[in-house]
Amino acid sequence: MDLDKVLLSFIVLMACILFARYLNNKAVKKLSAEKKVELIDLFSSGRMLALFFPLALMVLLYGSMKFNVIPEPYNLYIYFGLIVIYAGVRNYEMHKKLKDNDFEKGFRKEILISSAIRMLGILVAFAILLMF
Secondary structure (H helix, E strand, C coil): CCHHHHHHHHHHHHHHHHHHHHHHHHHHHCCCHHHHHHHHHHHCCCHHHHHHHHHHHHHHHHHHHHCCCCCCCHHHHHHHHHHHHHHHHHHHHHHHHHHHCCCCHHHHHHHHHHHHHHHHHHHHHHHHHHHC
16 A cells, blocks of 8 residues: 555545544533533543444454455455444434433534534545545
């Protein structure tokens, strides 16, 4: 795999993640102090567990590439497909929690936009790795 493509895809992904985080923080600043505490309580318990699945996938991808279990680029298709599905499920669960706990529609919309930008970064990084 060409290191220039890897670097470019990493830069695009990180730029999208940083921009999404900026939007996320901007939305959170608009919340009242009580809603900020509620937000932290809602999502603090699952943060460590949320990292387990992507990290496990990375280990499996590395093993697949190292031992040529699944030929390239199919291993990348599978990896990014699973990451996109995982991110979609996590975003759906997040939106449902926010709605169930009466966070205002404008806040939920801003958080969804932030999540969509993160997803776009993943998809563009994937496209760079596979198509250019």
